[in-house]
Amino acid sequence: MKITVAIILTAFLAYVTGLYSTLPWWSFAITSLLVSVAIHQKPGKAFLSGFLGLFLLWAVLAFLKDSANEHVLSAKVAQLLLKSSSSIAIILLTGMIGGLVSGFAALTGSYLRK
């Protein structure tokens, strides 16, 4: 239960922060850390909720953009960054990047509380 709330809150706050497009892209690292301080979990679970919160948010947002775009741009970026034509790969990479930063930020938050 706690982990679900943490994931949702992490994703929600990251999304809201992202709406302020003058803020840097990594602003969610701060909100993810704060969520982890507020909803205290063991380090492993904290990392997981931080990771999943952003992985899901970014992958879903990317997926929605990609579907509406009929994969025109994701195919080109996949070619550019991954030498592949897989739109899914670039969506997963997007989720992973957001997830990793958020996960470590949440892990830091968890240690901060102990």
Place this chain on the structure above:
Amino acid sequence: MRIVPLLISGLVTAGLVVALNTQLPVAGSKTPRLGYFLSPQLGFWQNAEPANADFSGEIKLPELRGKVDVYMDDRLVPHIYADNDLDAYFTQGFLHAKFRLWQMDFQTYVAGGRLSEIVGEERLSTDRFFRRLGMVYGAEQTMANMDKNPVMKATIDAYADGVNAYIKSLKPEQIPFEYKLLDYKPETWTPFKTYLFMMFMSYDLSGRGATADLQLTNAKNYFGYDEFNKLFPNVEDSLDPIIPKGTAFLKPSIVPQAPANVDSAYFGKTRNNSTAMAPMVPDKDNGSNNWAVSGSKTKSGRPILCNDPHLGLNLPSIWYEVQLNTPTQNTYGASFPGAPAVMIGFNDSIAWGETNAGRDVIDYYDMQFKDSTLSEYMYNGVWTKAEHRKEVIKVKGKPDQVEDIAMTVFGPVMYDQSYKNISTEGKYLAVHWMANVPGTAVQTFYDLDHAKNYDEYLQAISTFVCPGQNFVFASKTGDIAIKQQGAFVARWNRQGDFIMPGTDSSYAWQGVIPTDENPMIKNPVRGFVSSANQMVTDTTYPYYLGAANNFPLFRGFTINRKLAAMNGITPEDMQHLQMENYNSFAELARPVLMRYVDENKLNGDEKKYIDILKNWNLKGDYGEKGATVFKCIWDSLVTAIWKDEFSDAKLPLSWPDAPVLLQILTHDSIYAAFADNVNTLDIKETLQDDAMLAVKKAVVKLKELENKNMLEWGKFKDTRVNHLLKIPALSRMHLPIGGGEHMINAAKEAHGPSWRMIVHLTDEIEAYGVYPGGQNGNPGSKYYDNFVDTWAAGKYFRILFLKKEQAAKHEKIKWHLTLTNS
């Protein structure tokens, strides 16, 4: 609190953020800032335009004087209906920015020598070259000149305001894709940037001399003038000029005089003026075709005008289609993102197009300075003070690079002690370039957009300075015409082909040919006018046109022969002619080549390919194997004949043109000395030996190609449309199109017909057009490259040229954008 894990995880988090927030070097280039680039709310995903994007809307822009309706058709071509001209140009600027902002901005970074600012010092050599050539200086000269013209100033300003209105409306996440990739931001547009862009076109179309003059000087010094003159002649056998042979010309008002010491000081064999290549040399085939046929040759009895300018094939395209409708004009055609007005197109009364004149308007002068401060130079016997111009180049991550350029009576001292190469050591070379004298930039196009008849066309183009063009014209009233216009130097024979002495005025330009004396022809008896960058006249024209190797022969030859034979012409016939892949050079060269090939001495493989060549239909269609065989054998022969002599020079020399070698083969013995390989002292090679060697070498290559299934011409030449950053993922590779050098359809590897247009001047104008790109410069849009396949297939779009009341309800109009000031 567990301090160690806390520190570790905190550091890992920070480290990740820093790493993902940095451009990391990978394989010679840099990644984007990955965290930013991949962020769905800020990065590239924001540029993934929905396939069903809605371009309609209502925007309030206080700069407008009235209301503007923009109807966009299913190809995303805007049809702009404005209450006045300035609002139309404002809107054109707004739309160029909306769909092409990164491209138009980037092009001015290139032209203004600012690439290092974006990408760092690896582009510093390009920036220095452009700064020292005077690109910024020239743009300043022309802008100052045009600011004195209230109409043009208001036009350029309104356009800039439109661009800026769009830039101001952009939120950070909405900036174009390439800014995110390269990690920089759009800056405010200025009228000056329009002039910089026009300088870029001047360089692309008249800047070859910046390299060619140096190479010709090297060649002249190396071979000696007499030998040189045979290799780089002034006239060629098969010339079919733009203005038909036998046309009478006005008596020249300027009779340029060669200086008395020309033989010793200029044509002489002093082996001291020689230098290397520019970092960015305009394509030799920047050229194009245009023609107009009169009603006497068409099925409808009305003229048809055609144009296909050959430029580098790029994405986003250099062209953007637009219709401009105001109380003073109703114009349609191809515009340059970066400048107002339509450059190639038509209006309610007339149609026009351009090809490059290719005349030499750039020269070098060898200057003598008093000392290394470059403060005084010798001119007409007195030490003359040189102004100095500082060009500051910002370099990403490095201190600024400052170019201190001495300015002379001729122009900027491009080469000096601080800017030199293997062989300019000690030389101070000032460059005199027509693009650096005050020009008119967009004015001619503005006037053509508004022109109603032949006289207004002639008036419109009379002000055009640089780069010289062949302006073709046709009107609804039945006139056709072509005129070569530009500010051309009145030259004595060979003036400016080589570096000239700059210590006095005897080698200076003696005048600019008056526009009335520029070659032109109206309503000729043969019923058509045409140009394809060949020499404009025969030798009866009273001014020196420049070395013949500036002027490709064969496209023009094919066009004129075809047009002469055609009657009852329809627009569809013209489409086929623009797509014609017949190679009239090969028509002349193949039989001559075969004279030197002894078929009895060929082995089985060689025989096979020679048979393909013999049975070839002389066309460069996609699937033709003969075209590949011809190209490979010819290129091998070229190498066999020239390489030994030209490599020995150890200096950059350009090799003689195809027609010269063809003449050698045709007449044999004339310069057969070149057949002998200078590296084999004991053997005297003949043309036969060279030809047999060429066949044997080519066959090795041809077998390789066949094994890779690349013998078909289209696969062999492999046409592509490059993204401006040359990133394959953003380019269109391996296009299924034939054509190439010497063919009307001049689609080469990454260069060719950049806009094909056909205008039938019937009462309701019937026009067709296509370019290898798309209206939207965003790689994330389906309109980014949606014309490319149509272009490659040789098909056209029927152009919508609508009155306002038609536009509102036309079935092909998909979106309606309203711009108002309140």
